[in-house]
Amino acid sequence: MQRFKNKFALITGGTNGMGFATAQQFIQEHGKVIITGRSAETVNKAIDRLGQNAFGIVSNAGNMTDVFTLQKQVKQYTENIDFLFVNAGYGKFASVVDADEAHFDELYNMLVKGTFFTVQQILPLMKAGSAIILNTSFVTEVGMANFSVYSSAKSAVQSFIKTFAAELAEKGIRVNGISPGHIKTNIYNNTGLNTEQIDGAIQSILPAIPFKRLGEPAEIANAVLFLASQEASYIHGTELTVDAGISVIR
Ligand SMILES: NC(=O)c1ccc[n+]([C@@H]2O[C@H](COP(=O)([O-])OP(=O)(O)OC[C@H]3O[C@@H](n4cnc5c(N)ncnc54)[C@H](OP(=O)(O)O)[C@@H]3O)[C@@H](O)[C@H]2O)c1
Numbered sequence: 408m409q410r411f412k413n414k415f416a417l418i419t420g421g422t423n424g425m426g427f428a429t430a431q432q433f434i435q436e437h438g439k440v441i442i443t444g445r446s447a448e449t450v451n452k453a454i455d456r457l458g459q460n461a462f463g464i465v466s467n468a469g470n471m472t473d474v475f476t477l478q479k480q481v482k483q484y485t486e487n488i489d490f491l492f493v494n495a496g497y498g499k500f501a502s503v504v505d506a507d508e509a510h511f512d513e514l515y516n517m518l519v520k521g522t523f524f525t526v527q528q529i530l531p532l533m534k535a536g537s538a539i540i541l542n543t544s545f546v547t548e549v550g551m552a553n554f555s556v557y558s559s560a561k562s563a564v565q566s567f568i569k570t571f572a573a574e575l576a577e578k579g580i581r582v583n584g585i586s587p588g589h590i591k592t593n594i595y596n597n598t599g600l601n602t603e604q605i606d607g608a609i610q611s612i613l614p615a616i617p618f619k620r621l622g623e624p625a626e627i628a629n630a631v632l633f634l635a636s637q638e639a640s641y642i643h644g645t646e647l648t649v650d651a652g653i654s655v656i657r
Contacts, residue, residue, distance in 0.1 A: 408436050409436055409437045410436045410632070410636045410637070410638075411433050411436045411437055411438030411489075411490070411632075411635075411636075412436070412437040412438070413437075413438075414433075414438045414439070414489040414490060415438065415439050415440075415441070415484075415485045415487060415488055415489055415490075416429075416430070416433050416438055416439070416440045416441070416488070416489065416490040416491070416492065416635075417440075417441045417443075417481060417488045417490075417491050417492070417529060418430050418433075418440060418441070418442050418443070418492040418494060419442075419443045419466070419468055419492070419493050419494050419495035419521075419525060420442075420443065420444065420468070420494045420495030420496060421440065421441075421442025421443060421444065421453060421492075421494070422442060422443075422444035422449040422450055422452070422453040423444075423449070423453070423592060423593045424590070424592030424593055424594065424624050425494060425542070425585075425587065425590060425592060425624045425627040425628060425631070426442065426492065426494040426495070427442070427453055427456075427457075427624065428623075428624035428625045428627065428628040429492055429494070429627070429628040429631050429632065430442050430453075430457055430461060431457060431628070432625070432628045432629070432632055433490070433632060433635075434457055434458065434460045434461060436632070438460070438489075438490075439460045439461075439462070439484075439485070440457065440460065440461050440462070441461075441462045441463070441464060441481060441484055441485070442454065442457070442461060442462075442463055442464070443463070443464045443465070443466040443468070443477070443495060444463070444465065444466075444495075445465065445466075445467045446465060447465050450463035450464070450465050451463060462484045464477070464480045464481070466480065467517075468495040468496065468517050468518075468521030468522075468525065469513065469516040469517030469520075469521055470516075471516075471520065471524065474520075474521060474524045474525055474528060475524065475528060477525065477528050477529065478528045478529060478531065478532065481529065481532060482532070485532075486532060487532055487533075487534060488529055488532045488533050488537065489533075489534075489536070489537045489538070490537060490538050490539075490540075490635045491525075491526070491529050491533065491537075491538075491539045491540070492540050492542070492631060492635070493521075493522050493525050493526060493539070493540070493541045493542065493564075494542040495517065495521065496517055496518050496521075496542065497517075497594055497596075497597035497598070498514075498554070498557040498594060498597070498598065499513065499514060499556075499557065499597065499598055499599065500553040500554055500557065500598060501553055501556070502552065502553050502555075503555055506555070506556055510556060511556050514556050514557055514560050515556070515560055515563075518557075518560040518561065518563070518564060519560050519563045519564065522541060522564050522567060523567060526539060526541075526567070526571060530575075530580075533578075533580055534579075534580075535578060535579025535580065536579055537579075537580050537581075538580065538581045538582075538583070538634065538635045538639075539571065539575070539580060539581070539582045539583075540582075540583055540584065540585055540631055540634050540635060541564050541565075541567060541568055541571075541582070541583075541584045541585075542564070542584070542585055542587070543561045543562075543564050543565045543568075543584045543585070543586045543646060544557075544558070544561045544586060544587060545586055545587065545588045545648065545650040545653055545654040546558040546561060547561050547562045547565050547586070548586075548654040548655075549654060564584070565584060565586075565646065568582055568583060568584040568644060568645070568646060569644050572643050572644030573644070576643065581634075581639070581640075581642065581643045582643065582644060583634045583639070583642055583643065583644070583645055583646065583647065584645070584646035584647070585627060585630055585631050585634065585646070585647055585649065586646045586647065586648040586649065586650065586654070587622065587627050587649055587650060588616065588622055588648075588649065588650025588651050588653045588654070589609075589612055589616060589621050589622065589650075589653070590621060590622040590623070590624060590626075590627055591621040591622065591623060591624065592624055595608065595609075609621065615653065616651050616653050617651045617652040617653060617656050618651040618652075620651075622649065622650070622651065626649060627649055630647050630649045633647075634647055
């Protein structure tokens, strides 16, 4: 398929996981991609793997100075973004008793402020026919101990989908969300857990997943690129849940 011929995407957090998988598939379908990440090392490594139709920007979604210079940096490569995937992020987990202000600010700056101002900054580069996709999570649908800050930040992002969709309909820009379940990415590396604890966490999660396996990043990319494509031309203001049913099956 060549659904993205002559199209330019900006994928925040494209050095790994679902962002990287989405960049890979977008390029396979003849598009060009700008990815962001927090370090030159990870960004350069990813664009080397993605090939000549990939470009990289070091930009931290939790740092507003970076977010407010993103448009200028993007313009070094293109004046027009057809598809914006606001994906950068990770979770950190603590109970309401233990969570401190730094934990709260870190996640809200990156996930809530970062998402809001990334969209605001890139919108001037988007024309009618373009699409925005925000990455939420199935955790907005369930109560999970130690997830209050992460889940509520993702609920704010979920709310942005509807409001942005209301505001951008008249511009012909579609806004939707992708709500992943447990996906096999590097997400656990930012939690502060060691390898053994990560393995233990994954083993304890598996029985609750209806398919008894983690999802692959490519399974998210397939859904994201469907939403970004013309096939989803009448889909606006909603979330596509890709979670093996974990948010609805008990
Ligand atoms: N994996 C899951 O089970 C799951 C489930 C639901 C939702 N999600 C969401 O999916 C999104 C992608 O995560 P993933 O699972 O694909 O994890 P991942 O493999 O760790 O990828 C995260 C990506 O985001 C980048 N990133 C992290 N913090 C950033 C920041 N402050 N500024 C800019 N880039 C940043 C990372 O790049 P660098 O390391 O190079 O900075 C990397 O490219 C996140 O929003 C996450 O909350 C994940």
